[in-house]
Amino acid sequence: MNLSPIVQAFVLHFGEMGSRWGINRTVGQIYALLFVSNRALNADDLVDALGLSRGSVSMGLKELQSWNLVRMRHIPGDRREYFDTPEDVWAIMRTLVEERKKREIDPTLTTLRDLLMASPQTEADAHAQTRMAAMHEQIELLTGWYADIQKLETERLVQLLSLGSRIARVLEMKDKLFVLPGGKQGGKQNGKKEAAS
Amino acid sequence: MNLSPIVQAFVLHFGEMGSRWGINRTVGQIYALLFVSNRALNADDLVDALGLSRGSVSMGLKELQSWNLVRMRHIPGDRREYFDTPEDVWAIMRTLVEERKKREIDPTLTTLRDLLMASPQTEADAHAQTRMAAMHEQIELLTGWYADIQKLETERLVQLLSLGSRIARVLEMKDKLFVLPGGKQGGKQNGKKEAAS
C-alpha cells in the first residue's frame, strides 16, 4: 500500500505528536492510519503502509486495544484479524478521557486520600496536608462533574458545549429566580473533612 | 533539609506520575515539593531535599517556569532566587490546561487545517478528509467551549461544576421555554466548510 501525501502527512503528524501525548510514534502512526482509512486493515497492511516491523505492529495494536481505541473485526473468508476505529469521534473522545483519567488521575486521588489520613507530625506536615486537601477536593469536583457530564447523550453534550459561557447567565438566573431540585448544589467549597476515606 | 514521610511520599508519587504526565521525574519532584512547602525554596534547598544535582534542579526550574507553574521570588537581604507555586489550585489548573492545550492540541489543529485545504486525489483521500474534518470540528468545539468557560470567575466555575449533569435540565427548559439572547447557539454541528484557514 502506498500512502497519499495527505494521509502520509496526517500519519506522520500523529506519530510526532505521540510523544507529547504519552504514546509512542509507532502507536500514533497505527492509530492515525486506522482512523482515516476507509476500510479495516490487518497487521500486514500496516507493516506495509508504515514500514514497521511485524513485532511493532503487533505490540502497537495490543496497546491500542488496551486503550479501547481500536476494534478487531473479522472479514468472512479471511482468517486474519482486521482493525478499525469507531466512526463516532465523540465516542472516541469519551474513551480517551476515560482512559487518561484512569491512568493519570485516579492513582493520584488514591495517593492523596492515603496521605490525608496520616497524622501530621510537624507544622510543615500540617501545611502540606492543607495543600493536598485542596488538590484532592479540586480533583474530586472535576472528576465528579465529568462522571455526570459523561452520561449525557452526544446531542445534549454538543448543545452544552455550543452554549459556552452563556451558561453562566443561567446560573445567575438560578440564583435570582429559583432553586433547581435534587441534591448537592452549593456549599461544597470548604469540605476538607471528606478527605479521609 | 529532611523530608517527613508524608511529604516524601507525595514527592515520590509526583515523580513517578511525571512520566505519565509528560514531564520527567525530576521536574515532578521539584514541583511537588514546592507545592506543599510552606515557604519558598531556593535551588540549594531543592538539591538538598531531593538529592538531585545542581544542573537538574536548574533545568527543572527552567521548565517549570516555561510552564508558568512556579513563581520566582526574592527574599530581602538574600540574593538567591526562591521559588514557590501559586496558592490557588484553580489558577494552577487553568495554567496547566492552557499549556497542555498549547502543546498538545494547537499543533494538531494547525495540521488538520492545512490538510483539509489540500485537494483530495483519490477516493481514499476524500474519506480521510471527511474523518479529519470531523476531528477538526470536534476539537474546535471543545477548545471554543474551553476558551469561553475559562473566562468565568472561579466561584462561578465551581458552581457550574457542582451542578454537574443537572445542567441538562436547564437545557431542556431552554428548548421549551425561551431562547437565550446573544450569538451563536445551535446549528454548529455540520460546519465542515470552516475547516480551511
Added chain:
DNA sequence: GCGTACTTTCAATAATTATTGAAACTTTGG
C-alpha cells in the same frame, strides 16, 4: 572594577524506552 555568591550551560554518561526479527505459539481447514 574585583571577588564572591550564585546560576546556567553543555558534553559526557546513565537510564529508559522503542524497535526489530527470529523463534515459539495458535488457529483452522482439510
Added chain:
DNA sequence: CCAAAGTTTCAATAATTATTGAAAGTACGC
C-alpha cells in the same frame, strides 16, 4: 492430526531522554 497461515513474544539492540557536574557565565556589594 498435520501443514499452512497467521499472531505474539522476547532477548538483543537502537534510539531517545534524563542526569550529572565541572566549567563558563552573571550580577551584586563593596
